[in-house]
Amino acid sequence: QSSTFENGSPKKTLIILGTGWGAVSLLQSMDTTLYNVTVVSPRNYFLFTPFLTSTPVGAIDINSIMEPIRHILRSAKGEVKFLEASATDIDPENKTIKVVNSSGDERVLSYDYLVMSVGAKTTTFNIPGVRENAFFIKEAHDSIRIREKIMKNIEHACFLDPSDPKRKQLLSFVVVGGGPTGVEMAAELQDFVNESLTKWMPDIAKDITVHLVEGLPHILNMFDKNIITYSEEFILKSKINLILNTFVKGVDADNVHIEQNKVSKQFPYGILIWATGNQPRDISVTLSKKLGEHQSERRGLQINEKLQVLGAEDSIFAIGDCTYHAGLAPTAQVAHQEGTYLSGLLAKLNEIDQLSWKIAQVGTSEKRAIKLKEKMREMVINLPDFVYDYKGSLAYIGAERAVADLKIAGKDYQLRESPFAFFFWKMVYLSMCVSFRNCLVVSMDWFKTYFFGRGNV
Numbered sequence: 001q002s003s004t005f006e007n008g009s010p011k012k013t014l015i016i017l018g019t020g021w022g023a024v025s026l027l028q029s030m031d032t033t034l035y036n037v038t039v040v041s042p043r044n045y046f047l048f049t050p051f052l053t054s055t056p057v058g059a060i061d062i063n064s065i066m067e068p069i070r071h072i073l074r075s076a077k078g079e080v081k082f083l084e085a086s087a088t089d090i091d092p093e094n095k096t097i098k099v100v101n102s103s104g105d106e107r108v109l110s111y112d113y114l115v116m117s118v119g120a121k122t123t124t125f126n127i128p129g130v131r132e133n134a135f136f137i138k139e140a141h142d143s144i145r146i147r148e149k150i151m152k153n154i155e156h157a158c159f160l161d162p163s164d165p166k167r168k169q170l171l172s173f174v175v176v177g178g179g180p181t182g183v184e185m186a187a188e189l190q191d192f193v194n195e196s197l198t199k200w201m202p203d204i205a206k207d208i209t210v211h212l213v214e215g216l217p218h219i220l221n222m223f224d225k226n227i228i229t230y231s232e233e234f235i236l237k238s239k240i241n242l243i244l245n246t247f248v249k250g251v252d253a254d255n256v257h258i259e260q261n262k263v264s265k266q267f268p269y270g271i272l273i274w275a276t277g278n279q280p281r282d283i284s285v286t287l288s289k290k291l292g293e294h295q296s297e298r299r300g301l302q303i304n305e306k307l308q309v310l311g312a313e314d315s316i317f318a319i320g321d322c323t324y325h326a327g328l329a330p331t332a333q334v335a336h337q338e339g340t341y342l343s344g345l346l347a348k349l350n351e352i353d354q355l356s357w358k359i360a361q362v363g364t365s366e367k368r369a370i371k372l373k374e375k376m377r378e379m380v381i382n383l384p385d386f387v388y389d390y391k392g393s394l395a396y397i398g399a400e401r402a403v404a405d406l407k408i409a410g411k412d413y414q415l416r417e418s419p420f421a422f423f424f425w426k427m428v429y430l431s432m433c434v435s436f437r438n439c440l441v442v443s444m445d446w447f448k449t450y451f452f453g454r455g456n457v
């Protein structure tokens, strides 16, 4: 891919890996006429993760939170190519990447600038049996699989005699990890039991137990203490079996093996959902290894204040969950702000590249070239740093209640008991939807669920 600006200067090639929060924020805010832009991702849609846990229980339809990447690219100023493929290798010296599609076809692409926004995968800490037996809640297909399994277990339990111990096992829904993902998932499951199943299948509903297992003494550890206490009390009242101070040590096909006060125990499960945080994807690890001593952090790619990857500062940027940087949590909020910042930085880099091309045209000895060089140096020095503007954290805790830790004009505010927090949670996330369609269909799903119940069958 090569093209030039009107004055004949070559356009640089920008490759963006991913179609998640970071990449889409970048694409929606950047002037795509400044580069030859190619987006590579195994997913040809954007996934609105904050509502993902509402989808396996049918409160929101999974399609409502998937926005086709081509819809998003249609509103870009310049042409953007999309390749549905995964990056499997990066050569930072020769500035090339290898990409492979789902049919196994390979291509090598050259870049001038590369943006890593490949996100992260769910960590299992290599705990035995987790990858084989647990569901994750990270992608659209995870939601679909969990949804199928929930209904399969419920129908299977209906088929069995109430005294059959297998029935109890099938109706034991276990969520591991008391971070916001685990809490929201357990809350949605319990809402489904309390609000929908009690009406359709009261005999099944009363036998379902949703367990939430957390290794530390508390859940939602990034929130304020008062919010944590309120959330734990609220969750217990909603009948979730909250199991704190308990690390899961292993999983087999039927049982979760835990350690409580240094005593090993086990209990049966019918569905196991694993949400214990993030670990880097293989492509991030591959790049990290190639950059050797510059990259020493196992939790993600190390970046500087301009989001440049250490060891490849001239050409590779990284944003979102694939990075590790003190003070920047792996959240949509961070990825979104980084994407917006990077769009501005790329516009400035284009100006610098243009100047550099002009200098090459006029020759270094001329007076004009000296002036241009001075201007270019100033522009490089004045490139702004990324500054994260933390606005707060929100989490859904079930039964139309949410908690919020907010930062407004430098002051901290909390929302807990107030039913307004739930409305606020909905409004904040609706405002973050990437398209009007996205916003509208999610609102319609809420309306449908409120008046006609969940659509889970």
Ligand code: FAD
Pocket: 017, 018, 019, 020, 021, 022, 023, 040, 041, 042, 043, 049, 050, 051, 052, 053, 085, 086, 087, 088, 117, 118, 119, 120, 137, 138, 181, 281, 283, 319, 320, 321, 322, 330, 331, 332, 333, 334, 335, 394
């Ligand atoms: P992602 O959004 O994960 O996107 C990564 C992209 O890279 C995807 O398109 C993926 O297909 C693509 N990709 C993967 N491998 C490759 C490859 N090899 N080559 C090319 N492309 C690749 N954060 C909040 O702030 N608020 C919330 O309420 C919230 N709720 C969440 C709920 C759930 C259930 C989950 C799982 C996360 C939630 N988060 C929330 C966290 C938030 O989703 C992430 O921080 C955010 O998605 C990070 O954006 P990203 O662009 O780095 O990665």
Ligand code: NAD
Pocket: 050, 125, 127, 176, 177, 178, 179, 180, 181, 182, 184, 213, 214, 215, 216, 219, 220, 221, 222, 246, 247, 248, 249, 275, 276, 277, 278, 329, 330, 331, 393, 394, 395, 396
């Ligand atoms: P997390 O890292 O926030 O929480 C994981 C939890 O699992 C921790 O509390 C940890 O102690 C626990 N854990 C780890 N190993 C365990 C084990 N073997 N047994 C029992 N418990 C164990 O992970 P997350 O909830 O997936 O969140 C990932 C990121 O996404 C975070 O940055 C989070 O803020 C963000 N997120 C935000 C929201 C929101 O803002 N509402 C929602 C979901 C995710």
